[in-house]
Amino acid sequence: MIYSTQPVKQIAYSTDARDFGQVAASVPCQEACPAKTNIPGYIRCIHDKRYGRAYEVNRIANILPGVLGRICSRPCEEACRHGEPGNGTSVGICHLKRSCADLKPASHRIVEGLYSPTDKKVAVIGAGFTAVDCARSAIRLGAEDVSLNIRKTEEYMRIDEGEKHEAQFEGIRTFSLIQPFKIIGDGKKVTAIEFVRTRMEKTDTPPFRVSVPIEGSNFTVKVDSVIAALGQAPDMDSVSRDLSGLKRNESQATVSRMDSVFAAGDFVTGSTDVISAIAGGRACARTIDEFLLGEKRRQKVVRLEDYKTTDRPRTYDFINRVDMNTIEMDQRIKKATNEVETGYEDDQAFEESKRCYLCNLKYEIDPFVCIYCSACIDVAPKDCIKMIKNIPLNPDGTYGDFEETSDWNQVASITIDNASCIRCGQCLAVCPMDCISVTKTELIEINI
Amino acid sequence: MPSSDHYVIIGNGPAGNHAAAALRKKDTDARITIISDECTPYYYKPRLTGFITGEIDKDELLVKALESYGKEGIRVRLGQAVEAIDTDNKKLLLKHREGVEYSKLIIASGSSSRLLPSMKPYQDALKFVTCYDEVMEYKDKIKNAREFFIFGGDFVGFKFLRMLNAMGKKVSILIYPHAFWPYNLSDDMLDQITQSLSSTQVDIIVKDDIKRIDGRDGAYRIETQKGVEKIVDMVFSFNGLTPNIDFAKGSGIDIDHGILVDEYLKTNIEDIYACGSCAQVYNPKVKSYTASLGWPNAVAQGEVAALNLLGDNKVVTSAGRKYFDLEGVKIKTTWWKDIDDEPQI
Numbered sequence: 001m002i003y004s005t006q007p008v009k010q011i012a013y014s015t016d017a018r019d020f021g022q023v024a025a026s027v028p029c030q031e032a033c034p035a036k037t038n039i040p041g042y043i044r045c046i047h048d049k050r051y052g053r054a055y056e057v058n059r060i061a062n063i064l065p066g067v068l069g070r071i072c073s074r075p076c077e078e079a080c081r082h083g084e085p086g087n088g089t090s091v092g093i094c095h096l097k098r099s100c101a102d103l104k105p106a107s108h109r110i111v112e113g114l115y116s117p118t119d120k121k122v123a124v125i126g127a128g129f130t131a132v133d134c135a136r137s138a139i140r141l142g143a144e145d146v147s148l149n150i151r152k153t154e155e156y157m158r159i160d161e162g163e164k165h166e167a168q169f170e171g172i173r174t175f176s177l178i179q180p181f182k183i184i185g186d187g188k189k190v191t192a193i194e195f196v197r198t199r200m201e202k203t204d205t206p207p208f209r210v211s212v213p214i215e216g217s218n219f220t221v222k223v224d225s226v227i228a229a230l231g232q233a234p235d236m237d238s239v240s241r242d243l244s245g246l247k248r249n250e251s252q253a254t255v256s257r258m259d260s261v262f263a264a265g266d267f268v269t270g271s272t273d274v275i276s277a278i279a280g281g282r283a284c285a286r287t288i289d290e291f292l293l294g295e296k297r298r299q300k301v302v303r304l305e306d307y308k309t310t311d312r313p314r315t316y317d318f319i320n321r322v323d324m325n326t327i328e329m330d331q332r333i334k335k336a337t338n339e340v341e342t343g344y345e346d347d348q349a350f351e352e353s354k355r356c357y358l359c360n361l362k363y364e365i366d367p368f369v370c371i372y373c374s375a376c377i378d379v380a381p382k383d384c385i386k387m388i389k390n391i392p393l394n395p396d397g398t399y400g401d402f403e404e405t406s407d408w409n410q411v412a413s414i415t416i417d418n419a420s421c422i423r424c425g426q427c428l429a430v431c432p433m434d435c436i437s438v439t440k441t442e443l444i445e446i447n448i
Numbered sequence: 449m450p451s452s453d454h455y456v457i458i459g460n461g462p463a464g465n466h467a468a469a470a471l472r473k474k475d476t477d478a479r480i481t482i483i484s485d486e487c488t489p490y491y492y493k494p495r496l497t498g499f500i501t502g503e504i505d506k507d508e509l510l511v512k513a514l515e516s517y518g519k520e521g522i523r524v525r526l527g528q529a530v531e532a533i534d535t536d537n538k539k540l541l542l543k544h545r546e547g548v549e550y551s552k553l554i555i556a557s558g559s560s561s562r563l564l565p566s567m568k569p570y571q572d573a574l575k576f577v578t579c580y581d582e583v584m585e586y587k588d589k590i591k592n593a594r595e596f597f598i599f600g601g602d603f604v605g606f607k608f609l610r611m612l613n614a615m616g617k618k619v620s621i622l623i624y625p626h627a628f629w630p631y632n633l634s635d636d637m638l639d640q641i642t643q644s645l646s647s648t649q650v651d652i653i654v655k656d657d658i659k660r661i662d663g664r665d666g667a668y669r670i671e672t673q674k675g676v677e678k679i680v681d682m683v684f685s686f687n688g689l690t691p692n693i694d695f696a697k698g699s700g701i702d703i704d705h706g707i708l709v710d711e712y713l714k715t716n717i718e719d720i721y722a723c724g725s726c727a728q729v730y731n732p733k734v735k736s737y738t739a740s741l742g743w744p745n746a747v748a749q750g751e752v753a754a755l756n757l758l759g760d761n762k763v764v765t766s767a768g769r770k771y772f773d774l775e776g777v778k779i780k781t782t783w784w785k786d787i788d789d790e791p792q793i
Contacts, residue, residue: 085532086545153704155697168565176704177737197736200702200716209702209716217735329566330673 010306013446019302021397023441026418027359029093032079034279036443037061039076040360043096047353049346051104058100060444062278069098070341073129073273074160081357081422086382089321091355098341099349120144121222123193125180126229127151128158129273134227135172140336143225146172151179151198151211162324166340170332177211181218183226194220231271253287254280262288298445305440310358310425314381317424322352357423362439367413369435376427376436377414384420385427387411453478455757456540456548458530458695459556460484461493462743463724465512466750467554467757468522474758480522481548483540485529488580489514494743496583497604497611500590509580530557533699535717552757555696555707555715555722556750559689559741564624567599567685570661573668574685577604586682593617593681597670599658600624601633601641605686613648620651620678622658624687651678689741691726704728706739711763713753721757723749729764 024031029039038057045054058065074094077083083090122143124135127150138146148167150157153176157164167174182194197217203210246254246263254263264280266272290296325342332340344352365376365385377385389410392400405411416427416436428436455471457464460482468480490512498504517524529543533553540548561576575586596612598605598621605621612619623641625633633641642652653676661683662669670678691706702708702716706728713721713729724746728737740749752764 153702153708155703165565165568169568171566199730199737200708202716214735 012304013301014304015299015301017397018393019304019397019441020300020443021394021399022362022418023302023360023443024396025398026362026421027441028079028081028419029076029091029359030443032075033061034075034273034276035061035282036279037076037097037275038360038442038444039093040356040358041442042100043091043093043353043356044358046096046099046349047356049350051100051349054100055104058097061282062275064274064278065097066101068275068278069094069096069101071129072097072275073158075273075275077160081359082355087422088317091357092321092324092352095322095324095344096349096352099344102343103346103349120224122146122225122227123149123221123223124227124229125149126231127156128229128231129163130231131227131229132159132163132167132172134229136167136170137336138225138227139170139172140333140338148172148174149178149180149195150174150176152200152209153177156207156209166326170329179211179213180226181213184220190223190226192220192222193226194218232266233270234267236267249287251283251287251290252279253283255287260291297448299448301444301446303440303442303444305442307361307438307440309428309438310361310423312354312358312423312425314424314426316354317381317422319351319355321355322348359418359421359423360441361423362418362441363416363421363423363427364437364439365414365416366435366437367415369433370414371433372408372411372414373432374414375430375432376416379426379430381424381426382420382422384417384422386415386417388413388415391415453551454549455480455552455554456550457482457554457556458484458540459558459692459724459726460486460490460524460526461556461558461724462746463556463558463750463753464554465490466747467556467723467754469520470751470754471758472520472522474755476521481525481550482517482522483525483528483530483542483548485527485543486579486581487527489517489524489526491580493579496577496580497607499580500577500583500587501611501615502591530695532695533701533720535700535720538719550719552719553721554750554753554757555693555720555726556724556746556753557692557695557726558746559691559725561685562688562690563685564600564687567658567687570658570683573661573663573683574599575682576685577608589682590615595678595680595682596620597668597678597680597683598622599683599685600687602686602688605684608684608686609645609650610648613650618649618651620653620680621645622653622656622672689725691739693726704737708737712756712761713749713764714756719757721753723753723764 030036042054042057055065062068072094076093077090080090082088120143122138124131131148135146135148177198178195179198180193181196184192196213198211198213200209201212246256249255254268262284264284265277326340331338386402386404388402389405389412390403394400455478457467464482468482471480489510491509492511495509499509530540531543532541538550560578563571576582595618601623609619638654645652656672656674659673660671668680668683693707706726707722709715709722709727710730711732713723715722725741728739731738749764752762755762
């Protein structure tokens, strides 16, 4: 018989709106993910070298971790607290997701076929991931001069900095503030494209800046191929007129007016990213299950687990982001299907996993034990522990702005703002009253 | 009543200094502050090559001594980098976490050497000639080094190459036709440049690219795609300039290659102006944005930005040379097409 020296962990399952609100507000990566992937959870598994488990944690929210680890639009990285001013750069979440698939036993790879452009000078119209994919594929298929042509400025391109860098690295030039006016041909093939220049102007709706054409600024560029990558919209009427009026139900699934017809993916949202399509598919599946069974089987809860410490030294906060490994330039264009990014090695994935703040750990000060010594405030590297007189609670369970005070007569408690906390554990180490608790919070589904 | 205005200028080059002088002339009361991330007072950048060879000393490099700012009532903050602009609260956030409030702002942050994306893996091996601090790091090393490798070309690059040649150094250059972005040098242009340099001892490599740079024991082994191998003491990169505008990203100011301004040098945000080589100026004649390089353009734009900030409505015009002569080849000083004709030999 094996006896464990570890105490039994206390676990609770909560449906309290405040716990959902707490998770939403203080685990920004998971909240930003349309599929609500448990990102700190799988990064910790990578840190513990449990790649199979890390893959499975991903699979709970999305069925394509290996694919998403390559092509995800990475809303999580934009939200990552490690990328906030003064905190360095965001954690390489997408690269880590890929390493779950790459480093687990029996990994899968998908190779897609590509269409060839007709000749050497290729103009791609569009500013998103698809446009950049087209441009980079054209280079691999022998195009000599490939350009991305965008209406606004590079700042508004819907791609991340890494993708932008790789495109530049491969010699793709971006021409901004222009929009196509006319494609010119000689009756047999494309010979040129006529652009009109644009300038930025204010608008009242997001993103508050639009590009407007400058009259009379037309100019022509000789090209052999034009690839339009301008996004797509669903043609609902071609499927059925009854499909108009799609709406979302409480499970975030899209239902139609027709009995037993559901919808998901780009058909509902217009062109968007894969992870949003996966989230839509999952919501749909859940609603179909309920529709067929006539009862609800699954319920969302917040799993709360007593946790003693982060196991994460402060030195981890100063590790630089690990760059993705890539193949040499000559290898990139030798064969169109050569994958540019080769994935993290085992030790690189381990190193990058250390950078995650583990925002799914909730820090709390027990106001009935706290002696208001302020030692935790003194050691906190961020402005995350606050003397407050009140915290308003929002209807969705999140907290509003902390009402801070420096007047001791008004201090109701010293409180940790989990939305600013970087989980360094310094406060925990210094507290003389041991009144700071750590709870691991996970958004999960359980059977009712 | 004394003015409570605080005019802040980011950048201590010709555009920033001429803007400050014009502001002081018209408004004797306002607070004027110049912020620069360089630690050296206003100096003449085109003379840096002469400074390296020792033809001129530091005093001759300086345009304006620190003391004279005090006399003009202009505060200069040197060695302080701006990290972000909070346009809602009219505040600059400096890298050392200090906030500086402004009532009106002129961005004249200039530009620095462009690191080609394809050269990024080798950036630790590369040296640039952009500013005084960089030059001071390796000035003595240049004197002692014997063999050099230059990537790219551009105007400063060829000036530097001629300088090394005159110093009796052994130089190899791998010319990148796109060093003059967006113009790609044609084969004819490349031939002419090669011919012009043939009288020198320079080893010219064209139509090739970098394969590897290995740094070892203070020397660098360079290997090109076509198998040329060189072992040199120092490696330089000259591939044009890129505007210093990172701090303005995400502030709401429209940015393309540079900061976008209208013909009055106004940005899309009220009370913020930009001038000099960090700006991309709308040119109503060609119905496009153009960027201007060179000292005379920076001076002219600095003055126009200052006058318009004070309520004037001056339209900026191009000053100085429109073309540079590069080993006999005429290259335009703007980076947009369609300003004039394509450059011709």
